[in-house]
Amino acid sequence: MTQPTLPLNGIRVLDLSYVFAVPYMAGLLSDLGAEVIKIEAPHKLDQTRGRAFGPYLDNDPAQDPWNRSGIFYVVNRGKRSLAMDLGQPQGQELFRELVAKSDIVLENFTPRVMRKWGLNYDELKKIKPSLIMLSNTGYGSTGPWSSFPSQGTTLEATMGITFYTGYRDDKPWKVGQSYPDFIACWAGLNALWAAIAHMRKTGQGQWIDVGMYQLGVALMPEPLLQKQLDGTEPVRMGNEHPEHVPSNLYRAQGEDQWLALTVRTDTQWAALTSLMQKPELASDPRFFSAPARRINREVVNKIVAEWCMTRSPKDLFEQLQAHGIAAAPVLNSRDLLRDPHLKQRKFYETVLHPEPIGERPIIGRPYKLRFRDAHIKKPGPRFAEDNDSILRDILGKTPKQIQALKASNVVSDCPTNPGLSGTMDTESMLRLKTLVAVDPDYRNK
Numbered sequence: 001m002t003q004p005t006l007p008l009n010g011i012r013v014l015d016l017s018y019v020f021a022v023p024y025m026a027g028l029l030s031d032l033g034a035e036v037i038k039i040e041a042p043h044k045l046d047q048t049r050g051r052a053f054g055p056y057l058d059n060d061p062a063q064d065p066w067n068r069s070g071i072f073y074v075v076n077r078g079k080r081s082l083a084m085d086l087g088q089p090q091g092q093e094l095f096r097e098l099v100a101k102s103d104i105v106l107e108n109f110t111p112r113v114m115r116k117w118g119l120n121y122d123e124l125k126k127i128k129p130s131l132i133m134l135s136n137t138g139y140g141s142t143g144p145w146s147s148f149p150s151q152g153t154t155l156e157a158t159m160g161i162t163f164y165t166g167y168r169d170d171k172p173w174k175v176g177q178s179y180p181d182f183i184a185c186w187a188g189l190n191a192l193w194a195a196i197a198h199m200r201k202t203g204q205g206q207w208i209d210v211g212m213y214q215l216g217v218a219l220m221p222e223p224l225l226q227k228q229l230d231g232t233e234p235v236r237m238g239n240e241h242p243e244h245v246p247s248n249l250y251r252a253q254g255e256d257q258w259l260a261l262t263v264r265t266d267t268q269w270a271a272l273t274s275l276m277q278k279p280e281l282a283s284d285p286r287f288f289s290a291p292a293r294r295i296n297r298e299v300v301n302k303i304v305a306e307w308c309m310t311r312s313p314k315d316l317f318e319q320l321q322a323h324g325i326a327a328a329p330v331l332n333s334r335d336l337l338r339d340p341h342l343k344q345r346k347f348y349e350t351v352l353h354p355e356p357i358g359e360r361p362i363i364g365r366p367y368k369l370r371f372r373d374a375h376i377k378k379p380g381p382r383f384a385e386d387n388d389s390i391l392r393d394i395l396g397k398t399p400k401q402i403q404a405l406k407a408s409n410v411v412s413d414c415p416t417n418p419g420l421s422g423t424m425d426t427e428s429m430l431r432l433k434t435l436v437a438v439d440p441d442y443r444n445k
Contacts, residue, residue: 006033006372011196014039014098015079016086016107018046020152020181021212022136023075025188026106030078031365031374034104037390038079038381039095041086042412045419048072049383055435057357059426066383066415073380074362077351081381082390083412090410092117097395099127103199104192108136110149121207131205132195134188140211150212152178159216164223166236173236183215245293246272246300249330250308252316256436258330259313261304261320266290271323276307332436337361338445353379384413 011034015026023038023046030036040046047053049066056068085091096119099105105124107114114120114135121133135141138150139158156162156174166173188210195206217224223234234242239260241247247262263269266289270282281287281303286296293300308316313329320327329335336342345368348361362376391397391411405411429435439445 008032008034012102013104014102020178021184022106022108025185027075027077031376036079038081040083042083042416045415055426076380077362078377079381080386081384082387083384085410086117088410096127099124101394105133111141111146125205129205130199130203132199134208136184136210138212141209152180155180155213159213161216164234167238180212184212187215245297246304248301250305252308252313253311257313259308259316260328262326268325275319349376351376351379387411
């Protein structure tokens, strides 16, 4: 039986990006069949190669810590690696040669960088009119903020989300680690699908100019509508809901165990009071209606919290769901890796890395293709591991030419400035609560 082709078979992607948003985008393109070449600077490692994120696989940096980062391997799965200095004219010329033989360019430099190198879209489309290029920046390529560098931790503020996140009578709070990066990833992929479809239909390329801070507006329509309708702003209220009470996260039995619970109707409130063995609360005038519960929100939360602390999240989840009340345990990373539903859906794919790393589970995609299912083709690349094959097989360089490129440091087989790793070992991360726990037998589990 012939293996079905994947949607992006035959597409070649040049990935110049760093950290999360665009590298993950490129990794997902690889899952769908594209050939992705990650072009890395010899003198400036991707931060996910261990400089800022960790821990190392098996808590062991070994002699080449840049090849031991679990996060790098998740985000950059399926890619090839070419270590080339685009700051040198020869490197820029090699890149132009690659563009002539590729379909998509991805980058997340500030706008001045590609212009400085003469590699901006207006120049590259002269080489290949059908080229699709995606530039992912904090604030877009135009406007007074366009030159500002950014990262997820600052973007949550400028996109407006942190104004509405946080606890009562408290300051704005971040949502999470690099939250905007993954919004940008999915938004960028949607734009790429449209550009690829247009290119296949017309032969015309496209420049996708993503300004990440604009993405936040699409994620908070309620505050914008409220401001337009009555001129007020929503108040910060943590995990609670403005209308439904109780609706919150409640601590359950066990160490750092939590449950999410929402009561939407008076019938559900009556069911909850019965489960709590306090049926009299269903008719109590302080709680019997939704408006009354909103007025007495703190008392309701205290009653529910005391009950939840006496039971495990699993028991609470099963009881509440059986009575038609929306509830779910708050899963940590260990729970997610062992979750039976994700296992049945084959969300984690086993990827074989070169020894001594061996087999590792890597997250797949949150969708399945009925007849042409995507898959992770190979592990993320070791630094510069494909230098020779890319230069030889795609650009037609001779061994002598390849050696000359390496002698002039245009191409490098190892990092020229690896620096000191910023990644802590697991013991330090446990002490600082960056990690909650480490299972010694995690491979068996």
